[in-house]
Amino acid sequence: MFQVGDKVFYPMHGAGIVTAIEEKEFRGELEKYCSITIPSSHMNVMLPVKKASKAGLRSVIDRRTAKRMLEDYYDAEHEPQLPWKQRFSSNMEKIKTGEFEAGLEVLSDLQYRNKEKPLNASEKQMLNNAKRLIVSELSLIKNITESQAEGLLQLPG
Structure with a gap:
């Protein structure tokens, strides 16, 4: 409760x-x-x-868990290219779980793919939604602004 x-x-x-x-x-x-x-x-x-x-x-998850998950996010391995429909479905299921780690996986995957080749409109929307959800939780966990939380999600390169 x-x-x-x-x-x-x-x-x-x-x-x-x-x-x-x-x-x-x-x-x-x-x-x-x-x-x-x-x-x-x-x-x-x-x-x-x-x-x-x-x-x-x-x-919301605790700070220590968030820190560990963000470290994994920066070092994430990306699975081989799945067909678009399968990737979209898999990512949608991950977002629906509401789990922080699953949201980070979607965010990392879509950011990586967007660097390789521009995402289609549906995946751009999913990327923005995943980022919004992760940023909302990070800002409450760390007691920072959403802009600061978004800054924590910048991947190198």
Whole structure:
């Protein structure tokens, strides 16, 4: 169970802060809701507490884990070229998990491919979305601005 003030990550939306846990009536029944403010999109989300786990809501990762994963990100090996549809599907599944490491894998893969050859519109959008999600979590983990967090994702070369 999350508490007010907890930093959380909501897949496909980004990282946010739990601002309230309150009971609301819905269809004649009282249900507990978790209110989350997501700074990167200036959005407030209300999620039924009993559905939080199924929706993939999780605590943001800790600084030490983030540091280790970023080191792996900089040194990432890239798998052989997959057909576009298979690569897109695989990357979409990784993003949907909401896992930080999976998002970094997508970001690294698409940045690498973009250097080799320009991405198509769908993959450019996926690259931007993956970056937005990772940046939102990094900025909360490290208590830095999104611009500073984006700077941490610059690959050498």
